[in-house]
Amino acid sequence: MRNWFRTVRNQRKKKHNIPSQPKDITLEITDERIETELAHSKQVLQEIFRDCSDVVFREIMVNETTKGLLVFIDGIVNTDQIHENLMRPLLIHFSETFNESQPADLKERQISLAQVTSAKQYAQLVEGILTGSVALLVNGYDKALLFNVVGGTRRGVEEPATEATIRGPREGFTESLRTNTALLRYRLKSPRLKTIAYKIGEHTQTNVALAYIDGLADPRVIAEVRNRLERIKIDGILESSYIEELIEDDPFSIFPQVQNTERPDTVAAHLLEGRFAIFIDNTPFVLVGPVTAWLMLQASEDYYQDIYAGSFIRLLRLFFLGIALFMPALYVAVTTFHQDMIPTTLLLSIAAARESIPFPAIVEALIMEISFEALREAGVRLPKTVGQAVSILGALVIGQAAVQAGIVSAPMVIIVSVTGIASFTVPRYSFGIAIRLLRFPLMLLGATFGLYGIVIGTMCIVLHLAKLRSFGVPYLSGIAPFSWKAQKDLLIRSPWWRMITRPPLLYDRERKRMSTDLKPSPVKQEGETE
Amino acid sequence: MRRLACTILAASLLLAGCWDRKEINDIALVMGTSVDKEGNQYKVTVQIAMPSQLGGAGSQGGGGGTSGTKAWHSLTATAETIRKANEIEQQALSRILYFSHRRTLLIGEDLAREGILDIMDVFSRIPQNRLTANVAITQGKSVDIMESEAPIERFPSEAIREQLNQYMKRNRVLKDLITSILQEGIDPAIPFFKTTSKEPGSAEAKGKENIRVGGLAVFKKEKLVGFLEGDDAQGALWAMDEARIPTVSITAPGSKKKIAVQFHQTESKLKPVIQQDGTILMQIRIKAIGSVVDNESRFTPVNMGTLETLVGKKIEGNVKNSLSILQKKYKADIIGFGRNIYMDDPTYWRQISANWDEMYPKVKTEVQTDIQIEHSGALIAPFQREEGNR
Numbered sequence: 030m031r032n033w034f035r036t037v038r039n040q041r042k043k044k045h046n047i048p049s050q051p052k053d054i055t056l057e058i059t060d061e062r063i064e065t066e067l068a069h070s071k072q073v074l075q076e077i078f079r080d081c082s083d084v085v086f087r088e089i090m091v092n093e094t095t096k097g098l099l100v101f102i103d104g105i106v107n108t109d110q111i112h113e114n115l116m117r118p119l120l121i122h123f124s125e126t127f128n129e130s131q132p133a134d135l136k137e138r139q140i141s142l143a144q145v146t147s148a149k150q151y152a153q154l155v156e157g158i159l160t161g162s163v164a165l166l167v168n169g170y171d172k173a174l175l176f177n178v179v180g181g182t183r184r185g186v187e188e189p190a191t192e193a194t195i196r197g198p199r200e201g202f203t204e205s206l207r208t209n210t211a212l213l214r215y216r217l218k219s220p221r222l223k224t225i226a227y228k229i230g231e232h233t234q235t236n237v238a239l240a241y242i243d244g245l246a247d248p249r250v251i252a253e254v255r256n257r258l259e260r261i262k263i264d265g266i267l268e269s270s271y272i273e274e275l276i277e278d279d280p281f282s283i284f285p286q287v288q289n290t291e292r293p294d295t296v297a298a299h300l301l302e303g304r305f306a307i308f309i310d311n312t313p314f315v316l317v318g319p320v321t322a323w324l325m326l327q328a329s330e331d332y333y334q335d336i337y338a339g340s341f342i343r344l345l346r347l348f349f350l351g352i353a354l355f356m357p358a359l360y361v362a363v364t365t366f367h368q369d370m371i372p373t374t375l376l377l378s379i380a381a382a383r384e385s386i387p388f389p390a391i392v393e394a395l396i397m398e399i400s401f402e403a404l405r406e407a408g409v410r411l412p413k414t415v416g417q418a419v420s421i422l423g424a425l426v427i428g429q430a431a432v433q434a435g436i437v438s439a440p441m442v443i444i445v446s447v448t449g450i451a452s453f454t455v456p457r458y459s460f461g462i463a464i465r466l467l468r469f470p471l472m473l474l475g476a477t478f479g480l481y482g483i484v485i486g487t488m489c490i491v492l493h494l495a496k497l498r499s500f501g502v503p504y505l506s507g508i509a510p511f512s513w514k515a516q517k518d519l520l521i522r523s524p525w526w527r528m529i530t531r532p533p534l535l536y537d538r539e540r541k542r543m544s545t546d547l548k549p550s551p552v553k554q555e556g557e558t559e
Numbered sequence: 560m561r562r563l564a565c566t567i568l569a570a571s572l573l574l575a576g577c578w579d580r581k582e583i584n585d586i587a588l589v590m591g592t593s594v595d596k597e598g599n600q601y602k603v604t605v606q607i608a609m610p611s612q613l614g615g616a617g618s619q620g621g622g623g624g625t626s627g628t629k630a631w632h633s634l635t636a637t638a639e640t641i642r643k644a645n646e647i648e649q650q651a652l653s654r655i656l657y658f659s660h661r662r663t664l665l666i667g668e669d670l671a672r673e674g675i676l677d678i679m680d681v682f683s684r685i686p687q688n689r690l691t692a693n694v695a696i697t698q699g700k701s702v703d704i705m706e707s708e709a710p711i712e713r714f715p716s717e718a719i720r721e722q723l724n725q726y727m728k729r730n731r732v733l734k735d736l737i738t739s740i741l742q743e744g745i746d747p748a749i750p751f752f753k754t755t756s757k758e759p760g761s762a763e764a765k766g767k768e769n770i771r772v773g774g775l776a777v778f779k780k781e782k783l784v785g786f787l788e789g790d791d792a793q794g795a796l797w798a799m800d801e802a803r804i805p806t807v808s809i810t811a812p813g814s815k816k817k818i819a820v821q822f823h824q825t826e827s828k829l830k831p832v833i834q835q836d837g838t839i840l841m842q843i844r845i846k847a848i849g850s851v852v853d854n855e856s857r858f859t860p861v862n863m864g865t866l867e868t869l870v871g872k873k874i875e876g877n878v879k880n881s882l883s884i885l886q887k888k889y890k891a892d893i894i895g896f897g898r899n900i901y902m903d904d905p906t907y908w909r910q911i912s913a914n915w916d917e918m919y920p921k922v923k924t925e926v927q928t929d930i931q932i933e934h935s936g937a938l939i940a941p942f943q944r945e946e947g948n949r
Contacts, residue, residue, distance in 0.1 A: 364582070364583050365580050365581065365582055365583075366579060366581075368581075368583060368657060368660075369659030369687065373590075373662060376583070377588070377608055377613055377713075380583045380584075380588065380608070380610035380613070381610040383582075383583050386584070390582060476580075477580075479580075
């Protein structure tokens with residue numbers, strides 16, 4: 030028996046030891062230089078783009094004798110620009126002035142396009158074509174010119190769907206990285222706003238940009254992010270969550286350690302506080318870090334409303350966060366273990382409502398909570414027209430019919446509804462999901478151990494949160510470790526003229542963010558005493 | 560090692576659960592208990608709420624709970640101890656008796672006269688029992704009060720509780736009762752209930768009896784010695800600083816008709832004065848603020864001075880009367896003269912505490928009243944003013 034185990038173990042080890050077949054997922058283009066012979070180059074390119082129906086090869090005569098070749102991918106380039114600024118000058122004017130000895134001249138004089146680069150190798154050339162440039166090869170030259178004419182149809186700048194505000198800018202990020210960085214640049218017109226470009230994904234070649242404000246962001250954090258970004262080797266990045274999962278501090282934590290947002294103003298505000306942002310092409314969601322748990326309870330609108338409303342809403346969110354997490358668990362625990370804790374008249378009402386219910390409280394709670402989650406999922410995933418029908422059906426079936434049929438008690442419906450509303454008050458969706466999920470283990474703990482179980486569960490959550498870090502910043506920082514300075518903008522929002530320093534624990538090279546005398550007050554007359 | 564630690568931790572966490580789990584549907588909420596003495600045994604009645612009759616949504620009785628059936632059920636058992644009686648009751652019940660929400664406890668006159676300290680043990684020993692339950696004595700058997708009709712409230716016990724809440728400033732709960740039994744220099748006094756004759760007006764309730772607070776049950780230590788009713792009870796309440804919105808009616812000056820004054824703010828302070836000859840004089844200062852609520856006479860209450868004096872005299876008389884009953888007849892110090900002497904001069908109290916029982920009836924009392932009548936309601940002059948002579 031023992032031998033058998035050993036052999037199995039050895040076999041497993043062997044399996045692991047076998048080096049996996051080097052699966053080269055890079056495009057197999059050598060560093061071969063471009064030939065002077067156009068026909069040959071064309072052949073090479075056609076071989077590379079074999080069966081790519083969207084690649085266009087357009088042969089032109091640059092003058093009487095010299096052949097040229099334009100290569101681009103249809104759809105991702107701006108065809109108007111090609112016609113106006115490339116084809117027309119090439120076909121009409123170029124042939125007259127073409128200087129055979131000076132092909133680079135073309136860059137400077139003939140073509141009225143802003144971004145032109147030259148490529149010497151096929152690899153560069155192919156990359157340029159794939160990212161939306163038009164390649165021009167001319168017979169007799171060992172260089173190709175790449176004209177950046179990225180275009181094609183993309184969604185315009187719209188109001189963000191996930192983070193609507195009543196007051197505040199209505200612009201949201203789009204799927205285009207350039208548009209997104211531009212939206213940020215509109216807001217931060219400073220050369221100290223750095224955007225470091227990366228290309229991640231062997232096949233997707235996704236453009237990723239790491240943005241931060243030089244001097245505000247902690248250089249150690251930036252170095253760490255750069256490290257984490259550079260070590261990503263993956264076939265494709267389709268959404269920011271790929272990156273998020275690959276750079277998180279604690280990959281198994283249920284809590285998000287990177288925030289995502291669709292709002293340029295939010296990103297700008299975070300950068301000003303010394304955080305960094307990661308823009309990813311093809312997704313409107315921009316990652317922001319390092320984050321704390323309190324940041325998850327803040328919305329950009331807190332700063333746009335007046336301080337009382339902003340502070341009240343923040344406290345409200347915190348309160349409802351507690352309700353979203355604990356309410357069903359507490360209800361189950363109190364009604365099955367600690368009936369003595371309920372006021373007598375309330376207990377009588379609950380008892381009257383529960384009288385004909387066939388299930389124990391926990392089963393009832395699970396039925397309701399799970400069907401509520403299903404209802405929400407159905408509402409999100411279905412087309413809008415059908416989604417309405419689902420919510421009506423859900424409201425009728427879950428809300429009314431279940432109670433009238435005596436399957437679920439009315440107090441439980443109230444608890445679940447309040448919990449549902451409460452879970453929507455968390456402004457960060459990813460954090461809200463964590464809360465929604467944690468509700469279930471807490472409910473089970475409450476149902477088996479009563480308040481004792483809830484306390485144990487809460488302790489586990491708090492311990493985990495206290496241990497969690499986001500890019501080295503403690504997740505609960507502000508409260509644990511405690512900082513008086515952070516209280517100005519944590520659970521309440523102080524007026525702007527009070528938030529003189531940036532939040533601590535990020536970087537403090539430039540602590541002050543404004544002058545200290547900004548509190549509005551009447552102008553003092555000459556000679557007037559205080 | 561780590562695995563072992565995890566296993567132990569998990570086991571200690573997981574094996575602890577569920578043993579005391581009980582659904583609301585499986586408990587019988589005891590709303591009130593009454594205890595009587597029958598020979599050597601206790602006759603214990605528990606009043607249990609019936610949630611199915613409370614008219615919750617989805618329940619059979621649904622819709623307001625005014626279906627005419629009672630929302631409560633009571634069980635009676637007789638046994639040597641109260642817990643034993645409870646056990647007998649439990650055997651006749653499909654749900655577990657749950658005492659945490661008991662808010663009224665009625666003790667029968669017979670039992671109270673024999674002493675209540677013995678049964679106080681069970682009410683404070685078991686954690687489920689609330690020490691904040693209201694306690695009251697009943698004239699006669701407590702079962703009769705407990706099972707009376709309570710047309711307004713859902714349970715008779717609830718009606719009893721609400722009536723008790725209204726009777727005194729600080730309603731007497733189990734904890735207060737036990738404290739006042741055990742404390743030196745004060746005797747317990749708790750409200751008592753009695754049945755009144757037929758409820759007027761209601762055809763349905765004909766032949767049934769209604770209950771009301773009759774006054775104060777006066778104890779000497781743990782034993783009931785008697786009852787104070789009507790003005791006697793009110794006088795005692797005035798002195799105890801427990802009078803809650805009392806109404807005092809007097810004969811109006813210069814008339815044979817009555818005038819009533821209600822006090823919304825009352826206060827009384829006791830000050831013991833040890834006189835030269837060794838006797839104790841207890842000065843009782845009563846301060847009250849009130850208003851005229853009823854005037855049948857032709858007296859115009861413009862200058863309140865006369866009225867205030869008259870009302871003060873009336874209260875003084877009431878209090879004196881109550882005190883003399885307490886001192887001479889019952890010899891029970893429910894107002895806490897002894898307690899006040901102790902607070903005022905602990906060393907003196909230690910000298911006299913041994914023979915306080917003999918001293919108590921001899922304590923002289925002096926009542927001073929400071930009555931303030933703020934206004935005469937919405938009217939100044941009575942309606943009949945024109946007819947009469949000024």
